[in-house]
Amino acid sequence: MARGLRFLVLILSVASICDAATFNPISDSHRSAALELFTPTDGSLKSLEETFEALRTFEVLGIDKKSEIKGYTCPTVVDTLWSPSSALKDLFQALRVNGVLKCELNDEVFAGIASRLKDNVKDANSLLDLHYLIGSLKLIKGQTAEVDVHLEDADGIFRAIKALSQSDGRWRFSSNNPESSTYAAGIALETLAGVVALASHDIDQSLMDTLKQDILKLFDGIERYDDGSCYFDEKLVDAQGNWGPVSASSSIVRGLTSFATSTPESLNLPGDRILCLAKFFLGIGVPGNFKDLYHQIDALASLENNRISIPLILSLPSSVLSVTRKDQLKVRVNTVLGSAVPPLSVKLMQIFTSGSKDASIIDQELKFDPETKLHVLDALPENVDVGKYTFTFEILLHDPEHKKIYATGGRTKVSVYVTGVVNIDQAEIAILDSDLGNVETKKRLDLTGENTIALSANHLQKLRLTFQLTTPFGRAFKPHQAFLRLRHESGVEHIFLVRSSGKNFEITLDFLGLVEKFFYLSGRYDIQLTVGDSVMLLLLRVNLRNFPSSTLPAFFAISFHIGIAAVLSLYVVFWLKLDLFTTLKALGILGISLMFTGHRTLSYLASTSAKLKSA
Amino acid sequence: MARSSTAKDAQALIQSLRSAYAATPTNLKIIDLYIIFAVSTALIQVVYMALVGSFPFNSFLSGVLSCVGTAVLAVCLRIQVNKENKEFKDLPPERAFADFVLCNLVLHLVIMNFLG
Numbered sequence: 055m056a057r058g059l060r061f062l063v064l065i066l067s068v069a070s071i072c073d074a075a076t077f078n079p080i081s082d083s084h085r086s087a088a089l090e091l092f093t094p095t096d097g098s099l100k101s102l103e104e105t106f107e108a109l110r111t112f113e114v115l116g117i118d119k120k121s122e123i124k125g126y127t128c129p130t131v132v133d134t135l136w137s138p139s140s141a142l143k144d145l146f147q148a149l150r151v152n153g154v155l156k157c158e159l160n161d162e163v164f165a166g167i168a169s170r171l172k173d174n175v176k177d178a179n180s181l182l183d184l185h186y187l188i189g190s191l192k193l194i195k196g197q198t199a200e201v202d203v204h205l206e207d208a209d210g211i212f213r214a215i216k217a218l219s220q221s222d223g224r225w226r227f228s229s230n231n232p233e234s235s236t237y238a239a240g241i242a243l244e245t246l247a248g249v250v251a252l253a254s255h256d257i258d259q260s261l262m263d264t265l266k267q268d269i270l271k272l273f274d275g276i277e278r279y280d281d282g283s284c285y286f287d288e289k290l291v292d293a294q295g296n297w298g299p300v301s302a303s304s305s306i307v308r309g310l311t312s313f314a315t316s317t318p319e320s321l322n323l324p325g326d327r328i329l330c331l332a333k334f335f336l337g338i339g340v341p342g343n344f345k346d347l348y349h350q351i352d353a354l355a356s357l358e359n360n361r362i363s364i365p366l367i368l369s370l371p372s373s374v375l376s377v378t379r380k381d382q383l384k385v386r387v388n389t390v391l392g393s394a395v396p397p398l399s400v401k402l403m404q405i406f407t408s409g410s411k412d413a414s415i416i417d418q419e420l421k422f423d424p425e426t427k428l429h430v431l432d433a434l435p436e437n438v439d440v441g442k443y444t445f446t447f448e449i450l451l452h453d454p455e456h457k458k459i460y461a462t463g464g465r466t467k468v469s470v471y472v473t474g475v476v477n478i479d480q481a482e483i484a485i486l487d488s489d490l491g492n493v494e495t496k497k498r499l500d501l502t503g504e505n506t507i508a509l510s511a512n513h514l515q516k517l518r519l520t521f522q523l524t525t526p527f528g529r530a531f532k533p534h535q536a537f538l539r540l541r542h543e544s545g546v547e548h549i550f551l552v553r554s555s556g557k558n559f560e561i562t563l564d565f566l567g568l569v570e571k572f573f574y575l576s577g578r579y580d581i582q583l584t585v586g587d588s589v590m591l592l593l594l595r596v597n598l599r600n601f602p603s604s605t606l607p608a609f610f611a612i613s614f615h616i617g618i619a620a621v622l623s624l625y626v627v628f629w630l631k632l633d634l635f636t637t638l639k640a641l642g643i644l645g646i647s648l649m650f651t652g653h654r655t656l657s658y659l660a661s662t663s664a665k666l667k668s669a
Numbered sequence: 670m671a672r673s674s675t676a677k678d679a680q681a682l683i684q685s686l687r688s689a690y691a692a693t694p695t696n697l698k699i700i701d702l703y704i705i706f707a708v709s710t711a712l713i714q715v716v717y718m719a720l721v722g723s724f725p726f727n728s729f730l731s732g733v734l735s736c737v738g739t740a741v742l743a744v745c746l747r748i749q750v751n752k753e754n755k756e757f758k759d760l761p762p763e764r765a766f767a768d769f770v771l772c773n774l775v776l777h778l779v780i781m782n783f784l785g
Contacts, residue, residue, distance in 0.1 A: 621774055625781045634782060641778065652770070656763035 077283075077336040078369045079392040080354060084340055085115050088351070091344040102130065102147035107348040109154040114355040114391070120155060128157035135163050142174070146186040149193040161200045168194050168201045175211060180228035181218055184211065185241050188248035195252065208253030212261050215242055215249070223272030236286045236302040239272055243309025247316040266321060269310065273327055282463075283333035300338065304349035307331060311360040323362060329461040332357050332365035332390050354390045363461040366395055368447055371428070374471045377440060383431040383470075385420060387449060396460065397452040400429040403465060408442040434472070443470050481521035486562070517563040519552075547609045610655045617648035700747045704740050711736035731783040738776045742769055 092108040105127050112119050134140050134148040145167060152159065171187050178184050188211070191203045205211060218226045218238075225238040246265065250257055277299075278284045288302035314321060335354050341347045357365060368387050375381040385400050400420045406413040414437065420429035449462040484496040519538065536552040538561055552561040621644050628637040693701075714732045723729055749757045749765035757765075 618770065618774075622777070625777055628778075629781050629784055637778075645774075652767055656767055660761045660763040 077333050077367055079336065079367050079388045079390055080115070080351075081392070084347070084351070085117060087340045088112065088115055088117065088347060091347060102127075102134070102144065102151055104344070106147060106150045106154070107344065109151065110355075111344075111348050111351045113154060114351050124155050124157070127151060128155060131155070131157050132159065135159060135167065138166075138170075142183055142186040142190070145171075146190045146193075149190050149197070153193055153197060156197075161198050164194045164198050164201045168203050172203075172205075175205070176207075179214065181215065181225065181238055181242060181245070182227060184215055185245045188245045188252065191252055192248045203252055204254040205249065205252045206254060208249050208255075209258055209261065211249050212246060212257055215246055216261065216265065218242065219268055221271075222275060223268050223270075224275075236272075236275075236288045237297075237305045240302070240305025240307070240309040243269070243306070243313050247309070247312040250313075251316040262317065262319065266319075269313075269321060270323070272306070273323065276327065278330070279334070279337075281333075281337065282330060282467075283337045284327065284330035285334040298346075299334075300341065300346045300349045303331060303334060304353035307353040307356050311356040311362070314361040321362060326461065326463060328357065328360070328363050329365040329463045332367065336367065336390060358389055358391050358393070364459060365390055365461045365463070366398075366449060368400065368449060368466045368468070370468055370470070373469060374473060375434070376473050377434070377438075378473075380433075383420075383434060383445075385429040385431075385447065386427065387429070394427075396456050398462075399450050399452070401448045401450060402431060402445060403448050404446040405435065405438065406444040406446070408444060408469075438472055440472055443472060444468070445470050477524050479522055479524070482519070484518045484520075486516040486518055518560065520558060520560045522558055549608055549612070610651050610658070613651040614648070614655045617644065617651055620644055621648060694752070697747055697751060700743055700750070704743045704747075707736045707740035707743065711740070725785065727783055727785050731780045731785075734783075735777065735780040738780075739773060742772050742776070745769070 088111050092111065105123065109120070109123065131148045131152050134144050135152070140148070149167075168191060171191055175184075175187050178187055191205070194201055195203045218229065219242065220226065220234040222234070223239065224234040224236055225242040226232065226234050227238050272286075275286070276284045277287050285299040286302045286306050287299050288297050310321075332354070335350050335357075338346075338350060341350055366387055367390055368385060371384055371386060372381075375383060383402070387395055387398060387400060389395060399422065402416050402418050402420060404413045404415055414435065416435060418431065420431045422429050445468050447466045447468065448464065449466070451457055451460060451462065482496060482498055536554065536559060538550045538552050539547055540550075540563075541547045550561055550563065552559050554560075621641065624637065624640055624644060628634075632640075711733050714729065714736065718729050746765055746769040748754060749760055749768075750762045751757075
């Protein structure tokens, strides 16, 4: 149980390390999440849209499940494409799936569909209908070269889509629907890109210019987080159930990148927008539902090879460095999907100490190791001691031409924790006379080893324990917590907080006041000192013979209260996220430990009050 | 005449109640405060619902019932812990408190489930 408290302190301190603001490229955790979320339990019943999303995610992440899915999906695809009465949406989804799976189809089918679509293009007026029509024609162009899919009246279609745009850069789904949405804007951009690609002759330049203005207006409405990522938010829930920043931002990214691919003109977007969008998608970690995972992976795949600027992500494999072990600072630069980057170098520019304004200017280049593909700093600067820091890096591309293609994002800030072994020395324990504070007996302690000291005191005196904590570099160390625990030989315990001033730590126990708390138990006591911080944990032991008081089973009492607090916070989490059965499972576990500690605590209280009554 | 005498009687009654109440042990007073808090929270919720409307009704019900339920459990605790109550002489107060805690936890589990 004593260990429990120590490990609790350690776990709490370790947990606080995990909120550093690094953005890591796509990793195996995304792959395993994709496999888990997209496993088709009843694959034949899943819709074509969901099948396409699964296939696209697997394709980007490099997971090969095509042959498995092909078996039960191709018949549906072939049926949908052959049937003359399929809806536009189904045709679009079937063509998308066919683009990945490449089912057995001949050009006759495509020719029939293409002519049907071209006839319908003139009558379509809602954004989604146009999206499906143009998208299907573009997919047919990609799947067979025999069929002619060029659009005669591309200008007219362009104008029809443009008519649904709003002044703030967003789009409406149809002329009947007054609400505008960001998701619709992304779809509109994608459709317009398709129109430009399929046009039989060039689109009117004035239309293209107004569209570029609309894109700039759209980006004016972008929202930002403090850590350097930005996103588009969506408050409107549309018919497909798309809402929220992930789907809206993903839709915009898709539209923007396909538009940039379809036209050789440049868009004049501010350079950091693409990078901050990439950081947003990387910053959401691994989403828990398949729609968000699909949107995240699809957007990152679009950003990986886009024509505007390819974002480069700087990340640290480990953000905790130990001074005692002489750990080296290692930095990695990748694209968003983790692929290789052009030749570049990384410089460490500044180091900020957390919580203070001063920074040291370093301006040192890291060495590139071609085997591990990591940039390494040989040794940390002299004045970097144990504590929490923010390191500022800058990426420098070797080829000046690459600056137009890649986005490095200027200076990147990363949180780094520096740890080390903390020394404890000059420990002394003394018995003081209560009234005047004169020292009666004073003994030195070696707190790193185990030793026994005999001291005796009565309830009129005070006990004082002092020690110093120093870092490996000899400077004063201020931990987050320091506790002293007194344990009687019968097992009763009490815990005190140790106060510090500068380098010295001191605690004075006044027995006169503590006599009741200690329940008058005399005998042998163990002293344990626990010092905790997010960068270290240190434990020491000393035996002490002492006179008065016993201890309330403070440990059990504290655990009892912690147990109740844990159950109540489990209820809060239940309300926010979990379902009933996981809650009941967790509640069972917590309940058993709560019963145990509660029983111990309360029976102890009962027995002591019975003793007092009978005494 | 009758009015002033009843007013005086009422005052005397209130005074005697107050002085008698002052004699109750501190732990019972604390439980009484808790009961008053729970009931007033329930009343505040009812007034709020009257002002704002009853949607979502299940949340309102769960809120009011949690207040009423915990007040009832506190009343039970008070009865069991009261030393002057001959019926519960042999029950250790710690046992009553443990029952109180356990029943509250179960009540709040149900409430959180119903809260939605």
